[in-house]
Amino acid sequence: MLVSAKDMLEKAKAGKYAVGQFNINNLEWTKAILLTAEELRSPVILGVSEGAGKYMCGFKTVAAMVKAMIEELGITVPVALHLDHGSYDGAYKAMNAGFSSIMFDGSHYAIEENIEKTKQIIADASAKGISVEAEVGSIGGEEDGVVGAGEVADPDECKMIADLGVTMLAAGIGNIHGKYPANWAGLNFDVLAKIQEKTGTMPLVLHGGTGIPADMIKTAISLGVSKINVNTECQLAFQEATRKYIEAGKDLEGKGFDPRKLLAPGVEAIKATVKEKMELFGSIGKAE
Ligand code: 13P
Numbered sequence: 001m002l003v004s005a006k007d008m009l010e011k012a013k014a015g016k017y018a019v020g021q022f023n024i025n026n027l028e029w030t031k032a033i034l035l036t037a038e039e040l041r042s043p044v045i046l047g048v049s050e051g052a053g054k055y056m057c058g059f060k061t062v063a064a065m066v067k068a069m070i071e072e073l074g075i076t077v078p079v080a081l082h083l084d085h086g087s088y089d090g091a092y093k094a095m096n097a098g099f100s101s102i103m104f105d106g107s108h109y110a111i112e113e114n115i116e117k118t119k120q121i122i123a124d125a126s127a128k129g130i131s132v133e134a135e136v137g138s139i140g141g142e143e144d145g146v147v148g149a150g151e152v153a154d155p156d157e158c159k160m161i162a163d164l165g166v167t168m169l170a171a172g173i174g175n176i177h178g179k180y181p182a183n184w185a186g187l188n189f190d191v192l193a194k195i196q197e198k199t200g201t202m203p204l205v206l207h208g209g210t211g212i213p214a215d216m217i218k219t220a221i222s223l224g225v226s227k228i229n230v231n232t233e234c235q236l237a238f239q240e241a242t243r244k245y246i247e248a249g250k251d252l253e254g255k256g257f258d259p260r261k262l263l264a265p266g267v268e269a270i271k272a273t274v275k276e277k278m279e280l281f282g283s284i285g286k287a288e
Contacts, residue, residue: 002070004131005080005101005227006167008043009203012226017282018217020209021045022274023084023231024062025052028263029238030069032270038075040275042283045101047084047229048094051144059083059097067098077287080131084229085143088117095130103133103170111136111157119164126165133227134161137172139207143231155194162199168227171195175208178232187216189223196224203227210236214280221282230277234270241269 005019012019024030024046037044046066053059066081082101083094091104104121106114118134125132137153153171162169173188173195187206196204203226206212210232212220217228245265250256278284 001076001078002067002100003078003080004129004167005045005082005133006131008045008078008080009131009168009226010201011286012043012283013201013203013224015282015286016221017286018206018221018226018228019043019045019283019286020274020277020281021047021082021084021205021227021229022234022277023047023049023052023229024056025235026056027065027069028267029234029270030066031073032267033274034069034073034075034079036271036274036278037077037079037287038073040278040284041077041287042278042285043078043080043287044283045080045082045227047082047231048099049084049144049231050086050090053083053090053094059094059099063098082131082133084231085135088121091121092124095125095128099130101131101133101167103135105135105170107135107138107172111160115160115164118161118166122165131167133168133170133205134164134166135170135172136161139170139172140174140176141178141208143177152188152191153195155191155198158195159198162202166202168203168205169195169199170205170207173206175206175212177208178210180208180211187212187220189219192220192223192225199224205229209233209277217280228277228281230273233277234273237269237273238266241265 080101085105204224205227206225209228209230
């Protein structure tokens with residue numbers, strides 16, 4: 001069922017596990033993630049960036065697809081449809097289109113403006129029962145053309161934003177979108193511990209989940225992270241499986257050109273990636 005991310009994340013924070021946000025790009029992605037969550041009885045968050053929303057013909061198309069798919073596939077685990085790194089206008093468009101959760105990324109504004117805009121969004125979203133993620137200290141790297149410098153969040157600013165009543169907070173702690181470079185310094189756990197100290201029971205969000213080593217993920221969860229975003233890793237898994245299929249000449253055998261066959265190995269690879277992450281995050285069996 002389509003729900004806000006509030007309950008599932010509060011439960012995750014209290015139970016010391018994290019719910020995965022997996023970004024979607026099309027019908028195959030969405031189906032693969034929903035079926036895996038259902039099979040493993042895990043709550044799940046479907047992330048949609050503004051770029052992916054445009055690609056899928058707009059937020060209304062996405063919301064209609066996700067709602068229909070939940071019904072027709074008989075998905076009974078909690079599913080949140082979440083706008084990823086939304087702009088101010090994008091957040092309103094997603095809310096009006098039927099998203100159950102939104103992120104307003106005001107991290108590129110001065111903190112005062114970030115606070116003002118986040119406050120307004122929280123007021124309007126809460127009236128509709130929609131959960132809100134805010135961000136302090138940008139996430140490094142590039143995602144769908146949005147480039148973040150990767151600054152580490154100031155714990156006092158995190159508290160200011162948390163006090164506005166956001167559902168969950170993304171705080172930069174040295175994490176980046178995409179693949180991590182070989183010389184990456186790792187996550188800044190000192191800052192994460194301070195943020196958790198200041199923000200208490202509020203669920204924290206870790207972006208850039210692709211390629212973070214398992215031990216760092218576990219430490220982050222122990223320090224209050226209850227939502228972890230994964231995007232690039234599903235893309236890489238899909239790409240590798242599709243490449244293998246074509247390089248093995250399978251598309252040239254019989255009806256191997258049929259899109260349902262051509263895309264199947266990639267879909268299976270996404271399912272395997274999502275399963276691996278749900279195991280690592282500890283969300284399996286937490287749907288009830
Ligand atoms: P990755 O692409 O690095 O997994 O990051 C995903 C993300 O943080 C989406 O907001």
